[in-house]
Amino acid sequence: MLDFIKGWSRRAALPPGSLVHVGRRRVQTPSATVTYYNGQGRRVVENAGPGDVAPVADEVCWLRVRGLHDLELIRGLGQRLNLHPMLLEDVVEATQRPKVEEFADYLFVVLRLLRFDQQTAVISEEQLSLVLGRGWVATFEESDDTPLDLVAQRIAQRRGRIAEMGADYLAYAIIDVMIDSNFGVLEAFGESLDAIEDQVLANPSEASAKALYHFKGQIIHLRRVLWPLREVVNFIARGDSGFFSQPVWPFLRDVADHALHVLDAADAIREQATGLMELHLGALGNRTNEVMKVLTIMASIFIPLTFIAGVYGMNFEYMPELRLHYGYPAVLAAMAAVAAGLIIYFRHKKWL
Amino acid sequence: MLDFIKGWSRRAALPPGSLVHVGRRRVQTPSATVTYYNGQGRRVVENAGPGDVAPVADEVCWLRVRGLHDLELIRGLGQRLNLHPMLLEDVVEATQRPKVEEFADYLFVVLRLLRFDQQTAVISEEQLSLVLGRGWVATFEESDDTPLDLVAQRIAQRRGRIAEMGADYLAYAIIDVMIDSNFGVLEAFGESLDAIEDQVLANPSEASAKALYHFKGQIIHLRRVLWPLREVVNFIARGDSGFFSQPVWPFLRDVADHALHVLDAADAIREQATGLMELHLGALGNRTNEVMKVLTIMASIFIPLTFIAGVYGMNFEYMPELRLHYGYPAVLAAMAAVAAGLIIYFRHKKWL
Amino acid sequence: MLDFIKGWSRRAALPPGSLVHVGRRRVQTPSATVTYYNGQGRRVVENAGPGDVAPVADEVCWLRVRGLHDLELIRGLGQRLNLHPMLLEDVVEATQRPKVEEFADYLFVVLRLLRFDQQTAVISEEQLSLVLGRGWVATFEESDDTPLDLVAQRIAQRRGRIAEMGADYLAYAIIDVMIDSNFGVLEAFGESLDAIEDQVLANPSEASAKALYHFKGQIIHLRRVLWPLREVVNFIARGDSGFFSQPVWPFLRDVADHALHVLDAADAIREQATGLMELHLGALGNRTNEVMKVLTIMASIFIPLTFIAGVYGMNFEYMPELRLHYGYPAVLAAMAAVAAGLIIYFRHKKWL
Amino acid sequence: MLDFIKGWSRRAALPPGSLVHVGRRRVQTPSATVTYYNGQGRRVVENAGPGDVAPVADEVCWLRVRGLHDLELIRGLGQRLNLHPMLLEDVVEATQRPKVEEFADYLFVVLRLLRFDQQTAVISEEQLSLVLGRGWVATFEESDDTPLDLVAQRIAQRRGRIAEMGADYLAYAIIDVMIDSNFGVLEAFGESLDAIEDQVLANPSEASAKALYHFKGQIIHLRRVLWPLREVVNFIARGDSGFFSQPVWPFLRDVADHALHVLDAADAIREQATGLMELHLGALGNRTNEVMKVLTIMASIFIPLTFIAGVYGMNFEYMPELRLHYGYPAVLAAMAAVAAGLIIYFRHKKWL
Amino acid sequence: MLDFIKGWSRRAALPPGSLVHVGRRRVQTPSATVTYYNGQGRRVVENAGPGDVAPVADEVCWLRVRGLHDLELIRGLGQRLNLHPMLLEDVVEATQRPKVEEFADYLFVVLRLLRFDQQTAVISEEQLSLVLGRGWVATFEESDDTPLDLVAQRIAQRRGRIAEMGADYLAYAIIDVMIDSNFGVLEAFGESLDAIEDQVLANPSEASAKALYHFKGQIIHLRRVLWPLREVVNFIARGDSGFFSQPVWPFLRDVADHALHVLDAADAIREQATGLMELHLGALGNRTNEVMKVLTIMASIFIPLTFIAGVYGMNFEYMPELRLHYGYPAVLAAMAAVAAGLIIYFRHKKWL
Ligand SMILES: [Mg+2]
Ligand SMILES: [Mg+2]
Ligand SMILES: [Mg+2]
Ligand SMILES: [Mg+2]
Ligand SMILES: [Mg+2]
Ligand SMILES: [Mg+2]
Ligand SMILES: [Mg+2]
Ligand SMILES: [Mg+2]
Ligand SMILES: [Mg+2]
Ligand SMILES: [Mg+2]
Ligand SMILES: [Mg+2]
Ligand SMILES: [Mg+2]
Numbered sequence A, B, C, D, E: 001m002l003d004f005i006k007g008w009s010r011r012a013a014l015p016p017g018s019l020v021h022v023g024r025r026r027v028q029t030p031s032a033t034v035t036y037y038n039g040q041g042r043r044v045v046e047n048a049g050p051g052d053v054a055p056v057a058d059e060v061c062w063l064r065v066r067g068l069h070d071l072e073l074i075r076g077l078g079q080r081l082n083l084h085p086m087l088l089e090d091v092v093e094a095t096q097r098p099k100v101e102e103f104a105d106y107l108f109v110v111l112r113l114l115r116f117d118q119q120t121a122v123i124s125e126e127q128l129s130l131v132l133g134r135g136w137v138a139t140f141e142e143s144d145d146t147p148l149d150l151v152a153q154r155i156a157q158r159r160g161r162i163a164e165m166g167a168d169y170l171a172y173a174i175i176d177v178m179i180d181s182n183f184g185v186l187e188a189f190g191e192s193l194d195a196i197e198d199q200v201l202a203n204p205s206e207a208s209a210k211a212l213y214h215f216k217g218q219i220i221h222l223r224r225v226l227w228p229l230r231e232v233v234n235f236i237a238r239g240d241s242g243f244f245s246q247p248v249w250p251f252l253r254d255v256a257d258h259a260l261h262v263l264d265a266a267d268a269i270r271e272q273a274t275g276l277m278e279l280h281l282g283a284l285g286n287r288t289n290e291v292m293k294v295l296t297i298m299a300s301i302f303i304p305l306t307f308i309a310g311v312y313g314m315n316f317e318y319m320p321e322l323r324l325h326y327g328y329p330a331v332l333a334a335m336a337a338v339a340a341g342l343i344i345y346f347r348h349k350k351w352l
């Protein structure tokens, strides 16, 4: 439940600004790549070290770190770009909430990448830290396979306008693919709710209630990650921080729109889950009612009849009816009459 | 459930500003019409191309595009009017939330047209994009048959003050008919809830619970579309964007009033549905209670009697009562006394 | 449910500013009265037409229109006072939400008069539109018998300070009696809830659940009318619109206080209704429980006894017990022991 | 329920500013006391009239009125201090919400004194109105025995700093004891909830549900009185009204803290009550379940056995088993086997 | 429940600013320590009195008081540092809500230290008061063993940057360890909820419902302490109070982040508990349903059979079937047919 605060109590004794990696190791060996590009061309430095990071005036410089547990590398790159120790602490403590923080020389953005495992119906998350400086962008990813590859491809293949624009557009493009990656997750998540819905509509059982409970736990998780997005994109879309130039503003507003769409989707899923729980409870009540009716009808009809049979099963010496020739058929007729009366009564009550 | 984000994950790989039509094709062939009018007269260009769009000083120019899948046409018209690529992206990706966005030279408004299918009790929606420039309005509709026809008729028949006024009044008139179109939808939707209410009041069943669940799903849908309206109309009604002249302000406030009314109605429907679900659950509990009472009364009365009969049905050789001449009537009398006692007890408990 | 948007879909095709009366005709023939008064005296023009409305510097002029379906009269009076067509549209479309709207030369206030029919437990409403200009007030009532009569009487009888003060005080006095008229309605409404409470406390039935459901529907209605009051009176009590002079401000704050009181009362009623529904559901569960206990005790005690009797009712030839002289009393004793054991068990469980 | 608006509908016909006492008469004869004091000494005028109220520069003047139904006295004192008629109306209409209102020459504060009757578990309230002018304070109490006596004692006994400070400190000291008086009420109220909790934990019954319902009604009452406090103390603690000098600000912030504490306590009580209702409903469900299990086990075990006994109680002439010597013990053994099988089954289901 | 207001009603009669210790005595003898340090070195005065507190320009002075019931000591130290009497009142009345208060010469911060007793599942709390002046910090702890020891160690061991920085950084470091101490509490608390979850998933009982109720009571407690944190850290992180220098701002923002994380965790726990209660109620309904089905099936099958047996157990003289040679097997076959029919019916209903 509280995975997102696990590990924090252990590091509480350390002084602020201590670099401690918190989170799973999702790549074998962390590495850094630096890409310089502009309208004319592109050059890439693989396995870069601090010395390879040298932003210049007429090129965009993108430092891309994948894997967070090489603390030496990250400290070195951080010093090269003059990053604040508390910023680096946040980068490697990969449990941050989505946020945006303004420093004097750069803007710091934390986003989280959601993944949904359809087998186990569990949502997991990874952190993306992005720093936008004047002419450069640094990103820190937890794993190898993230939506940022799409942006790298666009630069390599010179698709769209990205190559012609500045570092602020690069930051926008990265945020854009991160936000948009949520749509696939939400679609898969929504389908998983639709499957539970089918179960509940067909036959509400304890298993479907437990599935719904598990699902709602995932929604709590989801909202914790998505809610702070609203603030983050609003800050960015206001465009008044000075780190984004005016031509990029309409693009930022698009990101904000998409974030609202994501939140709309998360809300819709949550309300559907709530409605489904209600339906489940109602259906249970209904079924209990139905079961009760069968019992009541069976018992109410046969118990009086059995009583009558019991009366004439008594062994008194003087029971004149037992001697009557038509006593037996008369009693059977009386029983049929009682049964018919009760059936009519139950029909009248609409139980039959 | 999440139709409104369907298709987005597929296009996440494309660079921003790519024109991709998202949504059903609701007309055979998209087409554009340009209408120029002022107090003196009106002229209409059917099947217009980019060259036909030429706003002039003393006429209002209304470009009306119906059908969104002719991307060439929309790109051409967009270039003619200098529309931003991200704006055009929103126009053809017909899943936008209602919104208003200010650009330097025009105001961009997205609204959604609701339709309610009374047969299936399903709400569907279409997008209307409107751009208000200096002296011109461009609208992009998904289908052929929308409330904008009312506005076009008024211009053609010179009804009301529309022909005497500017492009801002035209934009107002379009927004007005769009907002007002919601009233018919809400009326039909509310009637469909009233039908469920009748069912629940008469006989709460699993079918009525499922209908209510489906209905609540539609309300989630409805609110997602209607809630952003508040912001949109508030922005417009403040009248401080400079795209609306002062004489149009009282009209814009009327639109805002109507939007609040629409939201009031949606809220009222939602609360009624919530109350109805409560009533349903309560009624179920009540009926279970009633069924139980019948069972309890029948069983409690006859089980002791049957026991007594069982006692005198035993085959012991020495059971003196069996020999008594008045044994049988005495036992019957005892049974009647027991039954009467129990009936009095149940009456006392108000179960009978 | 949605009475308050009925009729709007029909008029959606009309151009803005068309005068169409929406609402019931609550008087036979609409008429206008104009009252001129100041500290010196008062003169009244009955059955006034537009020509009779002539505000002058040293008198307060109150135009009072009762009945809204004489559109010619209202259009004429409106033109005389220079009222905006959209304002007149709101006046006759008597389904407006409470609101306050500032125009250059007057302030436009819409309030709603609530009435509660104790027979049917239904809340109904009428619209009061008020326009406060410089030196004049115009009011538009739907019916003949409204709290405004109290204000007219005070002017006629020169009670209180009203005759000495200006048009702004007149507007205040009218808003004051309108707000205060809600107290009577809320008292009666609250008493009607108290009656349902008595029912639920005595014997929760399906009828009391339905009454509660109906009651909650009326609360939805009530809140829709009362909630916008908060905004309206806050606007007025801020006193910064320039239409109210400083000596009137303490009076306006009193109105705001009373409106908050009204909203408090509505909230209290709503929460009581919610608590009552909870009590109802709990009581149902309790009663089901009690019914179950009776059944369980009766069945659990007699079913084993009946079984024992059944055993000795079997017709086997070799059943030695049947021959024993004390077989019968021994079995009766065993039965009594079983029953006593079960009774002790149920007492131990506190079911008896 | 709605005691706090009782009486208002009756006075709706009166002109604003009419003095009408609303509320119970809690003292025999209303009276006024004026206390003048400073660092040097103190003098008290009992049974004061308007002429006794004469604030001077170097003394604090405290006019204390107890009992609100001597309207002549209050009107006279009000005129002496130049109090606005609407303020006096609020003073005697002792149903005001807590509020603070700034006039040009004084600050008007309304607070409510809570009392809790542990016998009936009913919360009642009285009004305290306070006016803070330059160098004077006027207070209007409904009854004889209020926390203000503590303040009067401190002045008389020269305890604490009160005698050395100004009228603003006196106003603070009064508000302070009023706010702090809530703690005792909340403690007693919370204990009354703890008693209900004990009942629910031991044995949830209809009586405990009704007690909880009554309790929640009192919470509605409580919150209506306490919620407005937040605004009142925030206004006062901001200290920007000019009626409080800077040395008094830290004291005012303390009052605000205590008010927040009171609200915290009220919230905690409310949430506990909600949780208790949930527990009650869950416990009911649990008990119904338990009762059902006993019935099901008893019935399921004995009904088949009784059937077997019934079979061998039939009177057919040709029933070979009846002749068998070991028929009877064989049947008894079969019955024991059936019973054992069912017991094993129920154990397996964890019902036994 | 309301421990946090206990004791307040007793002290309501005292004048403001009276020092009264409220809370448990958590140390034997209160004592004060003063630490002076800067980049060069450190000196510590144990068992300090007022005379030992002498802030100087080039050293940070940390006065650390442990134990709050030596009122003389606290009054003396407070006078030395010129602390306001109301501040000292708050320090010893250890029931304050978390808050931050600006005085002219110092900033006053109250935080609460949570502890969770895993045995009893009870959350307890202690108060930490912190005053940040120019060049000095004073802290007041209730007990001996608090996270502040971590900060003292860092200064002693010259770990991290604390020794090189000013009093504002010391205040930050203290707030930081206080906020971070919540993570351990929340982890343990969350695990205790996970244990209840296991119970509910396995077998929902009255005991698990009571555990959940107790747990929710602790959450109310938790939130009351944590919610005010948001305001406190926001105030501090804005950094505009002038008590924190700009180099400390990024550190303060980190504290604010962690506080939000703590609140996220508390919210997640609360929502999980709510979902669990829902699951509990649903599971109860499910089980009642299952129990009912067993009863209904058993009773519905055997009651008709027993009736048939009863009929042929009647003692009428003329019952021709009894004479038939195959009467008995025919009746047995009929019984088997009835039972089979009912079993097929129940299978059809998916009850078997
Ligand atoms: Mg730390
Ligand atoms: Mg951190
Ligand atoms: Mg997060
Ligand atoms: Mg995008
Ligand atoms: Mg877009
Ligand atoms: Mg939604
Ligand atoms: Mg994209
Ligand atoms: Mg888009
Ligand atoms: Mg939308
Ligand atoms: Mg309209
Ligand atoms: Mg209007
Ligand atoms: Mg409704």
Ligand SMILES: [Mg+2]
Pocket (backbone or CB within 6 Å): B176, B177, B180, C011, C012, C013, C014, C015, C016
């Ligand atoms: Mg219209």
Ligand SMILES: [Mg+2]
Pocket (backbone or CB within 6 Å): B254, B257, B258, C089, C090, C093
């Ligand atoms: Mg209208």
Ligand SMILES: [Mg+2]
Pocket (backbone or CB within 6 Å): C004, C095, C096, C097, C098, C112, C224, C225
């Ligand atoms: Mg309304």
Ligand SMILES: [Mg+2]
Pocket (backbone or CB within 6 Å): C176, C177, C180, C254, C255, C258, D016
């Ligand atoms: Mg009034």
Ligand SMILES: [Mg+2]
Pocket (backbone or CB within 6 Å): B264, B267, B268, C223, C224, C227
């Ligand atoms: Mg509403």
Ligand SMILES: [Mg+2]
Pocket (backbone or CB within 6 Å): C253, C254, C257, D086, D089, D090
């Ligand atoms: Mg008043």
Ligand SMILES: [Mg+2]
Pocket (backbone or CB within 6 Å): C267, C268, C269, C272, D001, D002, D220
């Ligand atoms: Mg109430």
Ligand SMILES: [Mg+2]
Pocket (backbone or CB within 6 Å): C176, C177, C180, D011, D012, D013, D014, D015, D016
């Ligand atoms: Mg009045």
Ligand SMILES: [Mg+2]
Pocket (backbone or CB within 6 Å): C254, C257, C258, D089, D090, D093
């Ligand atoms: Mg009043």
Ligand SMILES: [Mg+2]
Pocket (backbone or CB within 6 Å): C264, D004, D096, D097, D098, D224, D225
């Ligand atoms: Mg109140």
Ligand SMILES: [Mg+2]
Pocket (backbone or CB within 6 Å): D176, D177, D180, D254, D255, D258, E016
């Ligand atoms: Mg106090």
Ligand SMILES: [Mg+2]
Pocket (backbone or CB within 6 Å): D253, D254, D257, E086, E089, E090
């Ligand atoms: Mg304090």
Ligand SMILES: [Mg+2]
Pocket (backbone or CB within 6 Å): D264, D265, D267, D268, E220, E223, E224
């Ligand atoms: Mg609380």
Ligand SMILES: [Mg+2]
Pocket (backbone or CB within 6 Å): D176, D177, D180, E011, E012, E013, E014, E015, E016
């Ligand atoms: Mg005090």
Ligand SMILES: [Mg+2]
Pocket (backbone or CB within 6 Å): D254, D257, D258, E089, E090, E093
């Ligand atoms: Mg205090």
Ligand SMILES: [Mg+2]
Pocket (backbone or CB within 6 Å): E004, E095, E096, E097, E098, E112, E224, E225
């Ligand atoms: Mg606290």
